[in-house]
Amino acid sequence: MEKWLEHVEPLTFKGQIAVPYTWWAGETGSLFLMGLRDKETIMGCRCNSCGTVYVPPRRTCAQCFTDTGEWVQLGNKGTVQSYTIVRFSHPLQPVEAPFAYAMIQLDGADVSLVHLIKKDLDKLEKGVRVRACFKEKSERKGHILDIDGFEII
Amino acid sequence: MAQKVAIVGTGQTDHKSHRPDVTGQEMIREAVDRALEDCGITIRDIDAIVIGNMDHFESINYVDNWSIEGSGGFMKPIMKVTTGGTTGASVAIAAYYHVASGMFDRVLAIGWEKNSESDTTGAIITCSDPIWDRFSYSGAIPSLATEATAYMKQYGATQEDAARVAVRDRNNALNNPHAHLQRPITLEDVMSSPMLAHPIKLLDVCPRTDGACAVVFAADGEAQRLAKKPAWIHASAVRHTYSWFGDSTDYDAGLVSLARASQEAYKKAGITDPSRELDVAELYLPYTYAGIKWIEDLKFCGRGEGAKFVREGNTNMDGMIPVNPSGGVISTNCIGATALLRVAEASIQVMGKGGKRQLPKVNKALATGFGGCFWSDVMILGAERS
Numbered sequence: 170m171e172k173w174l175e176h177v178e179p180l181t182f183k184g185q186i187a188v189p190y191t192w193w194a195g196e197t198g199s200l201f202l203m204g205l206r207d208k209e210t211i212m213g214c215r216c217n218s219c220g221t222v223y224v225p226p227r228r229t230c231a232q233c234f235t236d237t238g239e240w241v242q243l244g245n246k247g248t249v250q251s252y253t254i255v256r257f258s259h260p261l262q263p264v265e266a267p268f269a270y271a272m273i274q275l276d277g278a279d280v281s282l283v284h285l286i287k288k289d290l291d292k293l294e295k296g297v298r299v300r301a302c303f304k305e306k307s308e309r310k311g312h313i314l315d316i317d318g319f320e321i322i
Numbered sequence: 323m324a325q326k327v328a329i330v331g332t333g334q335t336d337h338k339s340h341r342p343d344v345t346g347q348e349m350i351r352e353a354v355d356r357a358l359e360d361c362g363i364t365i366r367d368i369d370a371i372v373i374g375n376m377d378h379f380e381s382i383n384y385v386d387n388w389s390i391e392g393s394g395g396f397m398k399p400i401m402k403v404t405t406g407g408t409t410g411a412s413v414a415i416a417a418y419y420h421v422a423s424g425m426f427d428r429v430l431a432i433g434w435e436k437n438s439e440s441d442t443t444g445a446i447i448t449c450s451d452p453i454w455d456r457f458s459y460s461g462a463i464p465s466l467a468t469e470a471t472a473y474m475k476q477y478g479a480t481q482e483d484a485a486r487v488a489v490r491d492r493n494n495a496l497n498n499p500h501a502h503l504q505r506p507i508t509l510e511d512v513m514s515s516p517m518l519a520h521p522i523k524l525l526d527v528c529p530r531t532d533g534a535c536a537v538v539f540a541a542d543g544e545a546q547r548l549a550k551k552p553a554w555i556h557a558s559a560v561r562h563t564y565s566w567f568g569d570s571t572d573y574d575a576g577l578v579s580l581a582r583a584s585q586e587a588y589k590k591a592g593i594t595d596p597s598r599e600l601d602v603a604e605l606y607l608p609y610t611y612a613g614i615k616w617i618e619d620l621k622f623c624g625r626g627e628g629a630k631f632v633r634e635g636n637t638n639m640d641g642m643i644p645v646n647p648s649g650g651v652i653s654t655n656c657i658g659a660t661a662l663l664r665v666a667e668a669s670i671q672v673m674g675k676g677g678k679r680q681l682p683k684v685n686k687a688l689a690t691g692f693g694g695c696f697w698s699d700v701m702i703l704g705a706e707r708s
């Protein structure tokens with residue numbers, strides 16, 4: 170124990186920063202999210218130069234620094250490339266544990282979509298096929314979690 | 323310095339209060355594309371990138387890597403520099419250091435802000451000490467208002483004196499196609515606008531803007547190849563003074579950081595009579611009273627003479643030292659980009675690319691940045707290789 174602590178009370182200040190944010194998804198992001206919300210479709214976009222198909226879609230291919238141009242409709246099915254099963258719960262996690270965060274390469278895409286798998290966790294392994302499960306239409310609001318999660322086929 | 327450095331290209335977005343059509347990265351890329359096009363190069367020609375914005379404004383900590391789709395920083399050296407309101411000028415000065423050091427020949431400086439995505443006041447108070455200063459002076463206006471009050475008391479300046487600065491800048495903005503606020507205003511408009519914190523009224527202060535700016539710095543040799551008329555960096559200086567709000571109560575001493583930074587820059591650039599030797603000044607004036615007080619710290623005129631100097635038209639487009647042909651901060655304020663816009667606009671004047679806002683002959687130009695707790699950055703640009 171430091172000596173000064175015998176006669177000085179080490180005071181602290183509690184605080185938090187409270188800044189409300191509203192991020193614009195932009196044209197490209199909004200079109201993708203509308204597809205989830207309104208049509209249960211997952212759209213990607215293809216880079217005009219290198220041909221990479223990205224999902225979520227983005228306006229610029231960072232590697233080529235050119236516009237991605239073409240919209241591509243991807244399958245609602247894909248392959249698990251990697252995953253981890255979360256065993257602890259935390260308020261910032263989207264759902265209660267246990268669940269898996271998985272890198273899912275959708276059919277037709279060149280990169281993985283990071284999403285959730287909530288069921289059949291004992292069957293989960295690299296290479297298993299999964300399918301997107303959408304929330305009920307009334308619950309969808311144009312958010313990446315309009316896809317409730319993926320289930321093992 | 324190992325290498326002389328010049329600005330060879332600039333790009334900026336068409337600034338607006340809200341950009342719902344783009345994400346932050348997409349908005350940044352608009353400015354970057356324009357800067358690269360301005361000097362006829364591609365992202366492959368860029369050796370390194372310095373990017374900056376305000377901490378907590380968009381809630382993104384790792385802006386350097388988050389932004390690469392906009393900055394073009396994929397697999398390049400890129401670093402974030404953030405110093406509050408001076409961020410844009412600090413980004414420019416850091417890019418200048420990058421090239422001057424001899425380690426890089428072509429460096430991209432980027433400043434950006436999407437003010438529409440957060441609560442500016444909620445975010446800006448995180449600049450102040452959480453134990454001692456955060457309960458007070460929330461936001462940018464109160465500390466400036468106390469500075470203005472002290473100045474008015476000392477020199478008898480009036481609200482009308484300050485209002486003339488807004489009228490000048492807002493009307494200059496009509497010549498700048500990129501400016502955010504494009505409606506002309508009169509002295510009466512300023513005087514009748516709502517009082518926010520005495521003596522600052524709504525039209526005395528800068529707006530909140532979504533926008534980005536990008537500037538290409540190039541080394542001697544390369545600069546002459548990339549630009550017909552490069553804007554050479556003659557000097558830069560940085561002065562950060564207080565971090566405790568109460569320590570800046572000696573307002574009578576002027577804006578000490580700006581006085582010291584500009585003195586150093588003038589000395590480096592060989593300038594002894596700024597208002598005559600400089601051909602244009604793009605000043606970070608976040609509110610109108612700065613436009614009469616801080617020009618005294620810049621030695622455009624003597625102490626207490628700022629209001630008269632402006633009233634007599636010396637800072638108008640046809641005056642002795644035109645201030646803010648772009649319309650300045652009072653017309654456009656995408657905060658992390660704001661001070662970089664001053665540097666960009668000063669270099670645009672030197673390069674002769676100002677279109678309707680171009681002054682006839684610009685040999686030397688001054689750009690300033692302001693922020694934090696009365697901090698200042700200064701850069702002097704010139705047509706002569708120096």
Ligand SMILES: [Zn+2]
Binds near residue numbers: 216217219233
């Ligand atoms: Zn590509």
